[in-house]
Amino acid sequence: xxxxxxPPNSLILYDLVERFGHEPLSTMAALRDKVTSLEIDSPPLxxxxxxxQKGLNYAGIEVPSGIRGRLAIFxxxxxxxxxxxxxxxxxxxxxxxxxxxxTLMLKYLLRKREIPMLQISYPSNEExxxxxxxxxKEFLEGLK
Amino acid sequence: MSEEIETRxxxxxxxxxxxxxxxxxxxxxxxxxxxxxxxxYGAIIEGPKDLVRGALEKVRELDPNRICSKIRGFxxxxxxxxxxxxxxxxxFAQLEKEWETLAxxxxxLRCVQKGExxxxxxxxxxxxxxxxKRIIEEVSK
Numbered sequence: 601x602x603x604x605x606x607p608p609n610s611l612i613l614y615d616l617v618e619r620f621g622h623e624p625l626s627t628m629a630a631l632r633d634k635v636t637s638l639e640i641d642s643p644p645l646x647x648x649x650x651x652x653q654k655g656l657n658y659a660g661i662e663v664p665s666g667i668r669g670r671l672a673i674f675x676x677x678x679x680x681x682x683x684x685x686x687x688x689x690x691x692x693x694x695x696x697x698x699x700x701x702x703t704l705m706l707k708y709l710l711r712k713r714e715i716p717m718l719q720i721s722y723p724s725n726e727e728x729x730x731x732x733x734x735x736x737k738e739f740l741e742g743l744k
Numbered sequence: 745m746s747e748e749i750e751t752r753x754x755x756x757x758x759x760x761x762x763x764x765x766x767x768x769x770x771x772x773x774x775x776x777x778x779x780x781x782x783x784x785y786g787a788i789i790e791g792p793k794d795l796v797r798g799a800l801e802k803v804r805e806l807d808p809n810r811i812c813s814k815i816r817g818f819x820x821x822x823x824x825x826x827x828x829x830x831x832x833x834x835x836f837a838q839l840e841k842e843w844e845t846l847a848x849x850x851x852x853l854r855c856v857q858k859g860e861x862x863x864x865x866x867x868x869x870x871x872x873x874x875x876x877k878r879i880i881e882e883v884s885k
Binding site: 610614630631635636644645691692695722723725726727728730731732737 | 749751753755812813814815816817818819822824834835837838839841842843845846848849851852853855856860862863864865
């Protein structure tokens with residue numbers, strides 16, 4: 601099954617989802633298509649007017665452009681997802697990775713789709729890590 | 745670039761005894777037509793998707809719970825990201841933090857494999873104002 605992960609570029613979640621036999625939907629795959637496409641309209645990152653339009657499918661015009669831009673990438677992944685795993689408050693969620701408003705919008709979009717969703721917290725010690733891994737395993741095995 | 749080409753990060757947990765050098769030599773030893781680059785956290789490999797996946801499976805056998813991987817959006821040596829061309833590294837803080845946490849995740853995976861019972865750790869409680877006041881008074885004496 602296709603699993604949306606949040607943060608969408610998390611190494612930990614990507615690895616765990618693959619380990620337990622599912623396909624993670626990540627930013628990396630979405631961006632790869634964009635940056636390696638032969639038809640680069642707008643170098644260096646190939647962001648075009650089509651992306652602006654895509655972003656508007658998920659957030660209104662009054663929403664800041666940064667959020668709309670992120671949603672232009674993440675939104676189609678949410679549409680494609682059959683289940684989702686959300687990691688709450690990762691400590692590295694700042695700068696370009698950590699737009700809190702985008703995360704809130706993503707959670708809203710996921711809830712609206714009514715797909716199976718697991719919310720876990722970022723582990724800060726061994727006990728929390730054990731709990732997190734067992735929750736992820738249980739959730740992913742239950743989807744098969 | 746073809747869709748079949750995949751670039752992957754291989755990240756070794758800090759608790760592992762496997763080194764990036766070991767991983768890189770091991771992949772070279774497989775004799776597959778893929779590109780390998782040694783990095784501080786492990787290695788980057790790039791090549792046809794099925795070969796990259798095959799190499800990853802074999803590398804994982806070295807230390808299954810402590811070698812993790814994810815795909816990378818930008819190709820290897822891309823001038824927009826490669827440090828040799830003064831590319832930006834916006835995801836480095838995240839990778840560094842997740843690399844640190846991999847030791848905990850490895851422990852979690854070991855626990856799940858052994859079927860150990862996991863108890864939910866106590867949640868951190870909010871410190872009551874009166875308790876904070878008492879601590880302040882105690883310290884400022």
